[in-house]
Amino acid sequence: MIESTANKQVRNLIQLIKKAKVRRETQTFVVEGIRMFREVPKEQLVQTYVSESFLEKQENHEALKGIHYEVMTDKVFAAVSDTQTPQGILCVVRQKEYTLEEILKKEFPFLMILENLQDPGNLGTIFRTAEGAGVDGIIMSSDTVDIYNPKTVRSTMGSLYRMPFFYEKDLKGVVERIKEKNVSVYAAHLKGKHAYYLEDYRSGCAFLIGNEGNGLTDELAALADTYIRIPMEGQVESLNAAIAAAVLMYEVKRQRD
């Protein structure tokens, strides 16, 4: 039983929850809550922690079957937890690495390429929507917000475990390699002449989505085969990045269905 926040495991957990750098170095991240715990692929599970209250409830024992776990006092658990009303279970999970080759293995790949997205909620929501829309992989510039930050992990609703993705320093290089595979690259851009729904997405396609405030850099946008735009009425100048991504992803799904 862990009874003090001075405990070494507790101190490590807090670092792992707070710091992207520690997550990167250890190639692990923290997941909280019973639902997110249940969905962890078992081969990625490193360590599990539960609170005393959690363990007292008979209905929670099923989820822990065959799993090694450590128990914390409720007070210590609350100090570690990133949520206001902790469910009493959290775990350390190994990060999974994907390659461009894995993401491109289908005949007609469907990819999202995100440049410098900064809102954790937006990123998590894009992962969740992407899984729903049948996206094959998400590639992010290395300055995109960390997908392993606890708020983002939560907002993926488990899609994080299932959606292939990687961070990439040389996003331009990756886009060039994707184009060589006959995947059409579309930039969601205010300069776009074509309404997004006038294109045919049934072959391989990839969408470039830019930063919330500044959009795509000219450098990356220049690599696109086609600039598309989402038509907007009224005085709306742009849509939220996760919304714009969703509208595009579901148009692909509609056409492919």
Added chain:
Amino acid sequence: MIESTANKQVRNLIQLIKKAKVRRETQTFVVEGIRMFREVPKEQLVQTYVSESFLEKQENHEALKGIHYEVMTDKVFAAVSDTQTPQGILCVVRQKEYTLEEILKKEFPFLMILENLQDPGNLGTIFRTAEGAGVDGIIMSSDTVDIYNPKTVRSTMGSLYRMPFFYEKDLKGVVERIKEKNVSVYAAHLKGKHAYYLEDYRSGCAFLIGNEGNGLTDELAALADTYIRIPMEGQVESLNAAIAAAVLMYEVKRQRD
């Protein structure tokens, strides 16, 4: 010059920012930032406050032309402000009331009906996307989160000023009156048999969107003419409410364009 947070106007402002009840009673709300200030319809502007630093900058004078304003010390302004890095301008704005008749005045109205939405960010994003997609009005159950809460106001990006809407205690009654006007009512529902993109939305249409966790109540859903669903791949059980609303709204826009 307002130099103390004990000032009566300051105390009133803080109440107005913090409490939905005060906003309801006074039929006003607070808007912060230069962009949101510029877009306020002048007939709704009640009072404007700026910080000393704001006033010192020559480039800010243009926005204040012909407008009566009060000056606060930077310290008082920071105490009132709802943001971490205040821009130095905020104002009290009169709420605008719309009626069902105004919202239904077009030949083929396009409406969103929201039941018990609880996430302020979701609600604001729905307003912004709705304006972009050409929605004619948004009707919300009276237990939906307050659109005038400062975080929500910000996330509408000004659409709040332009999108007709009202809160309604008797949402069922309103849906019945809408149906009498030959507007087809669609419920976004997990039980839906029809994929949303198989319906024709070029006539009048209204969409029922339910609470983030629980979806629509059976009572309200029962009034829909058609249950539709957004198809989802992988293990995704539902989409974020603002994302689901966006996918539906942009399918209407696509068909109507």
